[in-house]
Amino acid sequence: MELIRGLHNLRPRHRGCVATIGAFDGVHRGHQAVIRHLLDKAQAYGLPAVVMVFEPLPREYLAPLKAPARLMSFREKFRALQALGVDRLLRIRFTDELRHKSAQSFVDDVLVDGLGVRYVVLGDDFRFGADRQGDVDFIKAEGERYGYEAEPTPTFTWQGERVSSTRIRKALAQADFALAEQLLSRPYSISGKVVYGRQLGRTLGFPTANMELHRLRSPLSGVYVVSVSGAGLVNAPAVANVGTRPTVNDSIKANLEVHLLDRECNLYGKHIEVTFRHKLRDEAKFDSVEQLREQIGRDIDRARQWLAAN
DSSP states (O other): OEEEESGGGOOGGGOSEEEEEOOOTTOOHHHHHHHHHHHHHHHHHTOOEEEEEEESOHHHHHOTTTSOOOSSOHHHHHHHHHHHTOSEEEEEEOOHHHHTOOHHHHIIIIIIIITOEEEEEEETTOOBSGGGOBOHHHHHHHHHHHTOEEEEEOOOEETTEEOOHHHHHHHHHTTOHHHHHHHHTSOOEEEEEEEOOOOHHHHHTOOOEEEEOOSSSOSOOEEEEEEEEETTEEEEEEEEEEEOOTTTOOOOOOEEEEEESSOOOOOTTOEEEEEEEEEEEOOOOOSSHHHHHHHHHHHHHHHHHHHHHO
16 A cells, blocks of 8 residues: 655646545444445546545644544554555645635645545545535535545444444443454554663563553553564463553653563564453552552452453
């Protein structure tokens, strides 16, 4: 899959495509229905399938501390869309200029002049342009003027409710990983590169692999039973903490720390995937590092018990 980094990198060869626009956070089953629609039309037209996304997400840009937690990083989104068979991913930087761009200008500059779209696939709730003035009906009407077609993808439901990123965040907040898996069509996981931390876990006797989340907020917080794959590991059992480490850290930035059970290996600089299976407890602040050490020991014991039963 080709990554186009910004509108300024569009070239004449990129003109002529079937395209869709959206956040695609989580690339869940609803998004997958949109992508199937996109790929079907791309095949019918004999043209590349293009997905447009914004970075940062508009709500992150407008209200960083109030924006919903991301389900996935941009790298994870890229890999998920690539796996579905998308030909090109156009990453558009969300700025004040883009924020105030009218729906008409967006259609003119991006869809028509930039991409030369022949067909536009949309989610049925898609809105765009300054003050969210553009919608599916607007894009369809402009298509009649410019000679492209546009159709929404019907809402995808599961157990009578719409599948959405919001619904998945709620399931994760409630540690309902079975429901999250149904909505995503895969177990919920976070992947990334292991970085050097403060080595506190090793000092406490529980060495951890630390991973940056590459998002403003995490949809998870607490201590979990997880499995780890990548860097030679396949579903290795582990305990993970997602949070701000309040006992030893005053930061508001969330991190992911993973302690592998019954093994120790050097993961620094390597990419791993952490799949969440069961929540053990909420994150807590302890009065001393010694109390934290004791609690980690209890967490590991409970994790072993859960793994033995499941």
